[in-house]
Amino acid sequence: MPGFDAIIDQERSIRVLTSLLTSGSIPHGLLFTGIEGVGKRTAATAFAMACNCTGKRVEGRGEACGECTACRRIAADRHPDVLRVSPSGLQIKIDQIRSLCQSLAMKPYEARTRVAIVAEAHRMNPAAGNALLKMLEEPPDRTILILTAPQTADLLPTIVSRCQHIRFKPIARRHIAAMLAAAYGFSPEDAQLTATLANGSVTRALAMQRRGWVQRRKWILSEMAELAQRPTTSLLALAEKSSQAKEDIPEMLDLMATWVRDVAVARYSPDRIIHQDLKDPILEASRRSDPECLIRAGRAIEEARRRIRANSNPRLTLEALWLTLAASAPAAAGM
Numbered sequence: 001m002p003g004f005d006a007i008i009d010q011e012r013s014i015r016v017l018t019s020l021l022t023s024g025s026i027p028h029g030l031l032f033t034g035i036e037g038v039g040k041r042t043a044a045t046a047f048a049m050a051c052n053c054t055g056k057r058v059e060g061r062g063e064a065c066g067e068c069t070a071c072r073r074i075a076a077d078r079h080p081d082v083l084r085v086s087p088s089g090l091q092i093k094i095d096q097i098r099s100l101c102q103s104l105a106m107k108p109y110e111a112r113t114r115v116a117i118v119a120e121a122h123r124m125n126p127a128a129g130n131a132l133l134k135m136l137e138e139p140p141d142r143t144i145l146i147l148t149a150p151q152t153a154d155l156l157p158t159i160v161s162r163c164q165h166i167r168f169k170p171i172a173r174r175h176i177a178a179m180l181a182a183a184y185g186f187s188p189e190d191a192q193l194t195a196t197l198a199n200g201s202v203t204r205a206l207a208m209q210r211r212g213w214v215q216r217r218k219w220i221l222s223e224m225a226e227l228a229q230r231p232t233t234s235l236l237a238l239a240e241k242s243s244q245a246k247e248d249i250p251e252m253l254d255l256m257a258t259w260v261r262d263v264a265v266a267r268y269s270p271d272r273i274i275h276q277d278l279k280d281p282i283l284e285a286s287r288r289s290d291p292e293c294l295i296r297a298g299r300a301i302e303e304a305r306r307r308i309r310a311n312s313n314p315r316l317t318l319e320a321l322w323l324t325l326a327a328s329a330p331a332a333a334g335m
């Protein structure tokens with residue numbers, strides 16, 4: 001049930017939201033900012049539920065019951081007075097905001113407080129942004145607009161100034177690790193590593209879990225440890241194989257970067273190695289590599305990231321990367 005209790009590690013933001021609910025003075029515009037996957041949309045849904053709940057509730061807590069008809073319909077996205085807009089393709093277009101305005105110009109069907117959620121509001125094109133601004137300037141009756149975005153700087157300042165701003169911080173690593181262990185039976189090491197690489201985003205951690213990330217990590221890092229003196233054909237085959245799941249490539253590049261980082265720090269502070277379960281091969285690689293080849297490897301990974309973001313051919317990009325990494329790997333073993 002997407003109530004506030006489904007959101008981890010955002011006590012402060014949730015306290016602000018529940019105090020708005022209990023005080024009864026809810027602003028017309030709310031802006032939730034934070035990186036992807038920290039609970040902004042879940043909080044928006046929970047807020048809409050709390051505004052319209054008709055069930056039994058704990059006095060003074062401002063939370064929804066999660067069980068009444070209104071709560072259940074909002075949670076299932078089947079409530080006529082909770083409207084959602086999100087990018088169609090890369091942008092939120094003017095037509096989407098116009099049709100939202102038209103719906104909001106009418107009276108709510110049944111809700112005490114109608115809620116319109118504009119997710120990824122930073123993707124509004126300028127025309128859509130201006131149309132939304134008009135709506136914030138003359139808010140429709142009994143209606144709250146909730147916008148979500150990574151940061152205020154991504155939005156028109158005039159929009160930001162009309163909303164109460166609530167910040168959602170990245171989720172602490174230990175909370176993500178605990179969730180992975182409890183819900184998916186991750187071992188403590190796997191949970192810790194996945195949480196580190198998820199970089200504060202629960203959504204990202206869950207996507208990594210879904211895509212068999214744990215096995216993939218073992219595979220990629222064992223390849224990283226054995227790059228030196230590999231024949232070109234084998235490197236090209238590796239590029240082919242590692243480029244197949246296109247959506248996994250950014251994470252794979254992050255992973256490769258943590259390996260290079262581990263090799264770089266291993267010599268001076270082995271306790272700071274992220275991949276503690278691979279400490280031995282990392283120390284071995286560290287002994288054999290010099291700073292220059294590590295810098296070269298780091299740059300090659302950065303270049304691959306840039307190309308993938310720019311939509312270059314994944315296989316060609318990874319061919320160049322694996323060949324460069326192998327060429328910078330010291331002769332004996334590992335990097």
Ligand SMILES: [Zn+2]
Pocket residue numbers: 052053054055056064065066067068069070071072
């Ligand atoms: Zn309810």
